[in-house]
Amino acid sequence: xxxxxxxxxxxxxxxxxxxxxxxxxxxxxxxxxxxxxxxxxxxxxxxxxxxxxxxxxxxxxxxxxxxxxxxxxxxxxxxxxxxxxxxxxxxxxxxxxxxxxxxxxxxxxxxxxxxxxxxxxxxxxxxxxxxxxxxxxxxxxxxxxxxxxxxxxxxxxxxxxxxxxxxxxxxxxxxxxxxxxxxxxxxxxxxxxxxxxxxxxxxxxxxxxxxxxxxxxxxxxxxxxxxxxxxxxxxxxxxxxxxxxxxxxxxxxxxxxxxxxxxxxxxxxxxxxxxxxxxxxxxxxxxxxxxxxxxxxxxxxxxxxxxxxxxxxxxxxxxxxxxxxxxxxxxxxxxxxxxxxxxxxxxxxxxxxxxxxxxxxxxxxxxxxxxxxxxxxxxxxxxxxxxxxxxxxxxxxxxxxxxxxxxxxxxxxxxxxxxxxxxxxxxxxxxxxxxxxxxxxxxxxxxxxxxxxxxxxxxxxxxxxxxxxxxxxxxxxxxxxxxxxxxxxxxxxxxxxxxxxxxxxxxxxxxxxxxx
Numbered sequence: 001x002x003x004x005x006x007x008x009x010x011x012x013x014x015x016x017x018x019x020x021x022x023x024x025x026x027x028x029x030x031x032x033x034x035x036x037x038x039x040x041x042x043x044x045x046x047x048x049x050x051x052x053x054x055x056x057x058x059x060x061x062x063x064x065x066x067x068x069x070x071x072x073x074x075x076x077x078x079x080x081x082x083x084x085x086x087x088x089x090x091x092x093x094x095x096x097x098x099x100x101x102x103x104x105x106x107x108x109x110x111x112x113x114x115x116x117x118x119x120x121x122x123x124x125x126x127x128x129x130x131x132x133x134x135x136x137x138x139x140x141x142x143x144x145x146x147x148x149x150x151x152x153x154x155x156x157x158x159x160x161x162x163x164x165x166x167x168x169x170x171x172x173x174x175x176x177x178x179x180x181x182x183x184x185x186x187x188x189x190x191x192x193x194x195x196x197x198x199x200x201x202x203x204x205x206x207x208x209x210x211x212x213x214x215x216x217x218x219x220x221x222x223x224x225x226x227x228x229x230x231x232x233x234x235x236x237x238x239x240x241x242x243x244x245x246x247x248x249x250x251x252x253x254x255x256x257x258x259x260x261x262x263x264x265x266x267x268x269x270x271x272x273x274x275x276x277x278x279x280x281x282x283x284x285x286x287x288x289x290x291x292x293x294x295x296x297x298x299x300x301x302x303x304x305x306x307x308x309x310x311x312x313x314x315x316x317x318x319x320x321x322x323x324x325x326x327x328x329x330x331x332x333x334x335x336x337x338x339x340x341x342x343x344x345x346x347x348x349x350x351x352x353x354x355x356x357x358x359x360x361x362x363x364x365x366x367x368x369x370x371x372x373x374x375x376x377x378x379x380x381x382x383x384x385x386x387x388x389x390x391x392x393x394x395x396x397x398x399x400x401x402x403x404x405x406x407x408x409x410x411x412x413x414x415x416x417x418x419x420x421x422x423x424x425x426x427x428x429x430x431x432x433x434x435x436x437x438x439x440x441x442x443x444x445x446x447x448x449x450x451x452x453x454x455x456x457x458x459x460x461x462x463x464x465x466x467x468x469x470x471x472x473x474x475x476x477x478x479x480x481x482x483x484x485x486x487x488x489x490x491x492x493x494x495x496x497x498x499x500x501x502x503x504x505x506x507x508x509x510x511x512x513x514x515x516x
Contacts, residue, residue, distance in 0.1 A: 039504030041215030321388030345401030
């Protein structure tokens with residue numbers, strides 16, 4: 001399901017885009033609503049997950065529905081766009097919120113996250129005379145107030161006055177790309193951008209936002225339109241929203257993969273390494289390509305590894321909890337990225353008993369550790385794995401990611417690749433199913449078998465490990481970690497049942513048992 005945040009600076013740009021993409025956009029809103037109805041959504045800025053039972057949907061008016069906790073799709077689009085516009089700015093941003101509906105939760109969230117030093121204007125129609133000094137706002141956020149302003153041109157000038165150089169305006173006026181209308185109470189058309197420029201805003205765009213992750217959709221349109229403008233060259237993420245992404249191009253898509261060691265991440269990453277459009281990165285922190293949390297930024301990763309800054313390229317990055325800090329680093333890397341970059345988080349889950357058994361075997365085989373297969377080693381493995389699983393699930397839940405089952409991949413790699421392709425957004429290539437003939441072994445990090453002698457995907461190791469499961473189950477029965485191990489095994493069973501399990505489909509009770 002695509003995650004879209006696309007700026008349009010004119011009607012001509014919109015007409016060219018929709019003319020090319022109209023067939024693909026048909027039914028997008030209904031598809032997003034169906035996905036949200038099955039797995040819930042993640043609220044922008046707060047990161048709070050809203051479960052399906054909390055969400056109210058009206059297919060006739062998706063922009064004003066998909067409602068949860070006093071926020072509909074349009075308000076979440078406003079918050080998401082604001083977060084992207086402020087992304088990457090130095091220092092603390094202090095948006096000033098103009099909110100006639102100031103008692104509603106959208107305004108309360110903004111006031112909590114971005115406490116402004118000045119007053120918050122709440123009087124209706126006050127956009128024509130804002131009681132703030134010149135340049136007081138890093139970002140001016142306007143929800144529904146624009147729909148009721150008598151003199152919009154005066155409002156544009158007044159808003160321009162209070163936004164500092166480099167600051168931005170983010171607003172959600174009623175807008176339709178096929179209409180003209182500038183009277184109060186009417187939906188605006190593309191003339192709104194011309195009026196902004198005439199009032200001193202040097203850059204302005206209507207940004208199309210659609211997201212199954214955040215529950216943003218519209219009826220009859222590909223998504224919700226949010227207005228973004230800047231008085232001069234904007235800072236941070238607003239550059240991308242206003243058409244300056246060419247200054248610092250990025251990959252068109254980034255997929256992050258996390259898992260416990262010995263879960264099959266090296267094999268899965270190799271399947272993407274051989275794809276013509278993917279640049280695969282094997283364990284950047286474990287390989288010492290990145291140093292620590294200070295390097296957890298997409299642009300740092302691209303620079304250190306000499307990867308191309310090409311919107312036509314995709315990036316696949318894997319890291320395991322060989323050191324539990326690496327999962328935190330991956331979470332920071334995820335947070336360093338913002339739409340319009342398309343992000344995805346995957347967590348690969350192998351049957352826990354097999355993951356433990358494989359780690360014991362490989363430590364003895366590869367590193368000569370002479371580790372016994374006993375209850376003590378089981379308890380040590382559980383103790384270090386608990387934190388890693390908790391942190392990975394927290395990231396997966398916040399990102400609205402996917403739990404991927406290793407066994408289902410081994411049993412039918414073609415089918416699983418097709419499902420991943422549909423979820424992430426790429427075309428499967430034949431060489432992926434013959435990765436062992438094409439993978440660059442010099443790049444491989446993790447599974448030494450893949451690096452030294454890659455073989456076709458098979459279920460042989462699954463069959464071999466199954467013979468030792470009874471011994472592990474006995475360890476678990478006597479262990480203080482037994483309840484956690486049972487919950488982790490239940491998570492794997494859930495993943496096996498579906499192959500790909502959205503984070504929102506993991507039962508709350510099971511999530512609590514694993515993240516407590």
